[in-house]
Amino acid sequence: MPGMVLFGRRWAIASDDLVFPGFFELVVRVLWWIGILTLYLMHRGKLDCAGGALLSSYLIVLMILLAVVICTVSAIMCVSMRGTICNPGPRKSMSKLLYIRLALFFPEMVWASLGAAWVADGVQCDRTVVNGIIATVVVSWIIIAATVVSIIIVFDPLGGKMAPYSSAGPSHLDSHDSSQLLNGLKTAATSVWETRIKLLCCCIGKDDHTRVAFSSTAELFSTYFSDTDLVPSDIAAGLALLHQQQDNIRNNQEPAQVVSHAPGSSQEADLDAELENCHHYMQFAAAAYGWPLYIYRNPLTGLCRIGGDCCRSRTTDYDLVGGDQLNCHFGSILHTTGLQYRDFIHVSFHDKVYELPFIVALDHRKESVVVAVRGTMSLQDVLTDLSAESEVLDVECEVQDRLAHKGISQAARYVYRRLINDGILSQAFSVAPEYRLVIVGHSLGGGAAALLATMLRAAYPQVRCYAFSPPRGLWSKALHEYSQSFIVSLVLGKDVIPRLSVTNLEDLKRRILRVVAHCNKPKYKILLHGLWYELFGGNPNFPTELDGGDQEVLTQPLLGEQSLLTHWSPAYSFSSDSPLDSSPKYPPLYPPGRIIHLQEEGASGRFGCCSAAQYSAKWSHEAEFSKILIGPKMLTDHMPDILMRALDSLVSDRAACVSCPAQGVSGVDVA
Numbered sequence: 001m002p003g004m005v006l007f008g009r010r011w012a013i014a015s016d017d018l019v020f021p022g023f024f025e026l027v028v029r030v031l032w033w034i035g036i037l038t039l040y041l042m043h044r045g046k047l048d049c050a051g052g053a054l055l056s057s058y059l060i061v062l063m064i065l066l067a068v069v070i071c072t073v074s075a076i077m078c079v080s081m082r083g084t085i086c087n088p089g090p091r092k093s094m095s096k097l098l099y100i101r102l103a104l105f106f107p108e109m110v111w112a113s114l115g116a117a118w119v120a121d122g123v124q125c126d127r128t129v130v131n132g133i134i135a136t137v138v139v140s141w142i143i144i145a146a147t148v149v150s151i152i153i154v155f156d157p158l159g160g161k162m163a164p165y166s167s168a169g170p171s172h173l174d175s176h177d178s179s180q181l182l183n184g185l186k187t188a189a190t191s192v193w194e195t196r197i198k199l200l201c202c203c204i205g206k207d208d209h210t211r212v213a214f215s216s217t218a219e220l221f222s223t224y225f226s227d228t229d230l231v232p233s234d235i236a237a238g239l240a241l242l243h244q245q246q247d248n249i250r251n252n253q254e255p256a257q258v259v260s261h262a263p264g265s266s267q268e269a270d271l272d273a274e275l276e277n278c279h280h281y282m283q284f285a286a287a288a289y290g291w292p293l294y295i296y297r298n299p300l301t302g303l304c305r306i307g308g309d310c311c312r313s314r315t316t317d318y319d320l321v322g323g324d325q326l327n328c329h330f331g332s333i334l335h336t337t338g339l340q341y342r343d344f345i346h347v348s349f350h351d352k353v354y355e356l357p358f359i360v361a362l363d364h365r366k367e368s369v370v371v372a373v374r375g376t377m378s379l380q381d382v383l384t385d386l387s388a389e390s391e392v393l394d395v396e397c398e399v400q401d402r403l404a405h406k407g408i409s410q411a412a413r414y415v416y417r418r419l420i421n422d423g424i425l426s427q428a429f430s431v432a433p434e435y436r437l438v439i440v441g442h443s444l445g446g447g448a449a450a451l452l453a454t455m456l457r458a459a460y461p462q463v464r465c466y467a468f469s470p471p472r473g474l475w476s477k478a479l480h481e482y483s484q485s486f487i488v489s490l491v492l493g494k495d496v497i498p499r500l501s502v503t504n505l506e507d508l509k510r511r512i513l514r515v516v517a518h519c520n521k522p523k524y525k526i527l528l529h530g531l532w533y534e535l536f537g538g539n540p541n542f543p544t545e546l547d548g549g550d551q552e553v554l555t556q557p558l559l560g561e562q563s564l565l566t567h568w569s570p571a572y573s574f575s576s577d578s579p580l581d582s583s584p585k586y587p588p589l590y591p592p593g594r595i596i597h598l599q600e601e602g603a604s605g606r607f608g609c610c611s612a613a614q615y616s617a618k619w620s621h622e623a624e625f626s627k628i629l630i631g632p633k634m635l636t637d638h639m640p641d642i643l644m645r646a647l648d649s650l651v652s653d654r655a656a657c658v659s660c661p662a663q664g665v666s667g668v669d670v671a
Contacts, residue, residue, distance in 0.1 A: 002014070002088075002229040003156065003159070003229060003231050004094070004095065004098075005095075006095060006098060006099075009156070009159035010156055010158075010159035011154050011155065011156055011159055012153075012154045012155070012156045012159075012231055012232065013154040013231055013233075014085075014088075014231045014233065014234065014523075015079075015080060015088055015091040015094040015095075016080050016081075016082075016083065016084075016085065016088070016091060016233075016522060016523045016524070017080070017231065017233050017523070018076050018077065018080040018094075019077055019080045019081055019522075019523075019524040020524065020527075021150070022073050022074075022076050022077030022080060023077055025073050025143075026070065026073050026074060026077060028143070029066055029069055029070050029073060030070060032066065032136070032139055033063060033066045033067065033070065035132075035136075036059055036062060036063055036066070036132075036136055037063060039059070039129070039132040039133075040056075040059045040060070040063070043126060043128060043129045043132070044056065049126070054118050055118065055129065055130075055133055058111070058114065058115050058118060058133065059133070059136075061111060062111060062115075062136060065104070065107060065108060065111060068104065069101075069104055069108070072097065072100055072101050072104060073101065075097055076094070076097045076098065076101060079091050079093055079094050079097060080094065080524075081522055081524060082522070083522065084519055084520060084521065084522055084523075085234060085237065085516050085517075085519055085522075085523050085526075086516065086517045086519075105144065105147065108140060108143075108144065109144055111140070112137055112140035112141055112144065115133060115136065115137040115140070116137050116141075157192045158185065158188055158189055158192060185226055186222055186223070186226050189221075189222035189225070189226045190215075190218045190219050190222040191218075192222075193217070193218035193219075193221040193222050194214055194215060194217075194218035197214050197217055197218055197383075198214055200379070201214070201379050201383065203379075204353070204378075204379050204380055204383075205352070207352070207353075209352065209353040209354045209355075209410075210352075210353045210380075210383070212387070213353045213354070213383035213384065213386070213387050213407070214383070216386065216387040216388070216389055216406070216407070217383055217386040217387065219389075220386055220388050220389075220502070220586075223586075224502075224505060224506075224509070228509065228513070230512070230513075230516075233523060233527070234512075234516055234523070235512060236527060236530075237516060237519075237523050237526040237527055237530070238511075238512030238513075238515055238516045239512065239530075239630050240526055240527065240529070240530025240531075240533070240534070241515045241516070241519060241526060241530070242508075242511055242512065242515055242630045243530070243533070243534070243540075243630035243631055244529075244530070244533060244540040245515060245540070246629060246630060246631075247540040247631075248540040251540065271596070271617060271618075271619065272654060274488050274596060275596065275617055275647075275650065275651060275654070276651060277366075277466060277488070278466055278468070278488065278490045278596065278647060279647045279648070279650075279651045280365070280366060281366075281370065281438060281440045281466045282440075282442075282466075282468055282490075282640075282643065282644055282647055283336055283337050283338075283644075284337060284359070284361070284363070284370050284372040284440050285372055285375075285440045285441055285442040285445060285446070285466075285468050285640065286336055286442065286640050286641075286644060287332070287333040287336040287337050287359065287372060288333075288357065288358065288359055288372040288373060288374040288375070288441065288442075288445060289374055289375065289377060289442075289640065290328070290329035290332055290333065290349060290357075290374075291306060291310075291328040291329050291331070291332040292377070293332075293640060293641070294306065294332035294335065294336060295332075296641065297641045297644075302332075305331075305335055306328055306331035306332050306335060308331070310327050310328040310331060326347075326349060329347070329349055330344075330347055333347065333359060337361065339361055339362075339363070343361050343362045343363075343364070344359065344360070344361045344362075345360040345361060345362065345369075345424060345427055345428045345431070346358075346359065346360040346424045346427075347359045347360075348418070351377075351378055351380055351381070352380055353380045353383050353384055354384055354387075354407060354410035354411050354414060355380075355411065355414045356373055356374055356381070356384070356411045356414065356415060356444070356445065356448055357373075357374040358371060358372060358373045358374065358415050358418075358445075359371075359372050360372075360419070360424055360425070360428055362428065362431065362432055362435065363435075363438070366438070367432075367434070367435050367436070368435050368436050368437065368438040368464075369425070369428045369429060369432065369435050369436070369437050369438070370438050370439075370440060371415070371419065371425075371437070371438070371439045371440070371449070371452070372439075372440050372441060372445070372449075373411075373412075373415060373439070373440070373441035373445035373446075373448045373449045373452065374441070374444075374445050375441060375442040375443030375444045375445035375446065375640070376443050376444045381444055383407070384407040384408065384410070384411050384444065385407060385408075385444055385471070386407065387405075387406050387407030387410070388405060388406070388407065388473065388502055388586065389406045389585050389586065390403040390404065390405065390406060390585065390586065390587055390589065391403070391404065391406045391409055392404075393409055393451065393454070393455075393475065393479070394413075394455075395454050395455050395457075395458075396458040397454065397457070397458070397482060398482075399476075399478045399479055399482045400478065401476040401477070401478040401479070402475075402476065402478070402479060403475065403476045403479075403587060403589070404451060404474065404475040404476070404479065404589075405447065405471070405473055405474050405475065405589060408444065408447040408448050408451060408471070408474060409451055411444070411448045412447075412448040412449075412451035412452040412455060413455070415448065415452055416452055416455045416456065419452075419456075420459075425437070425456075425460075436460075436462045436463070436464065437456065437460045437462065437463045437464070438463070438464045438465070438466070439452050439453045439456070439463065439464070439465045439466075440465070440466045440467075440468070441467060441468065441470075442468040442469055442640050442643070443468070443469050443470070443471070443497055443638065443640075444471070446467035446468050446469060446470035446471075446489070446592075447467065447470045447471050447474045447592070449465050449466075449467050449470075450465055450467045450470060450474060450475075450483065450487050450489075450592035450593065451474070451475070452465075453465035453483075453486060453487060454479070454482075454483060457486065463486060464486055464487075464488075465483075465486060465487040465488070465592070465593065466487075466488050466489075466490070467487060467488070467489045467490070467591075467592050467593065468489075468490050468640070468643060469490070469491060469492065469495050469497050469498055469638050469640075469643060470489050470497070470498060470591055470592055471497050471498065471500055471501070471591070472497075472498050472499050472500055472501045472504060472589065472590065472591045472622075472625055473500060473501025473502055473503070473504070473589040473590075474589055474590065474591055474592055475589055475590060475592070476587075476589065476590065477588070477590050479590075479592075480590035480591065480592065480593075480622060483592050483593045484593055484594050486593070487592045487593025487594070488593050488594050488595075488596060489591055489592055489593050489594065489595045489596070490595075490596045490598065490643070490647075491595060491596070491597050491598065491620070491625065492598045492637045492638075492642065492643050492646050493598065493599060493600055493633055493637040494629040494631045494633050494634045494637055495634065495637040495638045496628060496629075496634040496635060496637075496638065497638050498591055498595075498625050499625045499626075499627065499628045499629065500628065501588070501589050502586040502589075503586070503587075503588045503589070504626065504627065504628050505628070507627060507628070508627075508628045534632055590622055591622055591625060594619060595619070595620045595621070595622060595624075595625070596617055596618070596619060596620070597617070597618055597619075597620040597624065598615050598616070598617050598646050598647075598650060599615065599616050599617075599618070600613050600614070600615055600646075601613070601614040601615060601616055613646070613649065614649070614653065615646050615649055615650040615653075616650075617650060
């Protein structure tokens, strides 16, 4: 539902968003009214004291005022339940009811002020009565303050500019005026988003990289959100519907319909070896996060294990650079990797925008020099993630199309300069010249590791890279194909990050618009059913398509999907499932290397809180990650500790089943 227009401006709330707030306020008001009535009936005989007449009048008028408010809130809640997200016709009286409700706040404020003044005058009445009236005054001001906070939350800084356009639609403007207005809206939206981001990240410095990242992030957000007229609850309802629709399709799919995109039998043959390598090198990717992840993984014993290291000083003996609690970081790295102090060449926790922490160590077990790049763990890293424009990757290779994610490319370039210009890799290979170079990382670190391996391949042709849960929107299709021979990516379950790119987000927005526009249920029912489904599961066959019987219930025709756009964008093709046209700034980008997909087979609960899950592994094509999947584990599957637990389980199970091929190797082709 497009945002409501009140007082000549658009607000970030729809007319069907007031069911739950209205119900909550109604419960509070009714209980409050009952409490005041009980207080008045039980103690009205004690109000014949000095000032008691004023207090009696206060209670009576307050009960009348509350009764009017209760009736108004009940009407608002009932009207908000009508219609559907894209059918606001039955809710056309909502604006008038809201004007009445807001007008009632003025007598409430006046009466609460008078009550506070009368109580402050030191009325000589029964203490119970006075305390009860003080409580009513306090509750009055709490509700008024909560209302003010709610108004601030739903305030849209662009509402004044968007209100005329939202109400009239694009048809009343010619193409020139429409384009001019759209450019003005996007400029204003970029400015608003940049202000928000600067306020959120006010403590991270103001260098040139940070300012560029602020602008890039603001432009990304304004580009993504400025062409739709959805409020946050519409997006939540759309995600709930998409999850059920997705599960319904999967449940109805025949086994023969599942297509396995195995790259080839030669790759299937080395799956076990690559899984063992992933299991080994994931320890280094996790170690790069330092002590916070170690304490999170070992909440009871972690602090005791690294406490002694935190108090020691080794900065003069070992190459530790930047950041706080360096010795705590180093202690956790030692415990996570199992290496000795002398095995580390360089440990950096210097963290700025486009500059990632990393460690360099000698892994004698695999005879490799390991470079582990840290993933997202700070606001600086988030800004690096969100600098999603594309730039040409400066690398020596035969690939023509070398576009890559700007923020991650800049971060990889920083690590590259440190490794080469500071002589870190030269130092490592002077100690172990026969070792090979392996670069690893998780999440943002996985993407940076893939780019770094590509940059170093000319100097180190035998370089290998293991990218754990890397972002999908990393680089061009040509670089994706080029990296197949030396990069392996590992993805767990429905992890959202390996499916995350600007193109996929646009596709998700289009799917949300489609499912919301075709939904025949009121929003509050969608949200309630979606919450129940996420928590407890059940039947995903929640009706979302209009049929003849349902249409008879509607009193107004559907607005349709076009009504949810602030302008008609040719990038949207609702009648087709073809990929979206991408802007030159955000072209389609792809994940790195060959992809191993771990999938859960055991029933471990909807949020993965049980450790009894069983996993299977298979080689997957990048096309299997071309859509964002909605589910309760889309975020938890990305956590490094969950990924490590899944790898531990899978590797141990496959090792135990090596003597029974009928069971042990079957995991290769599970789809």
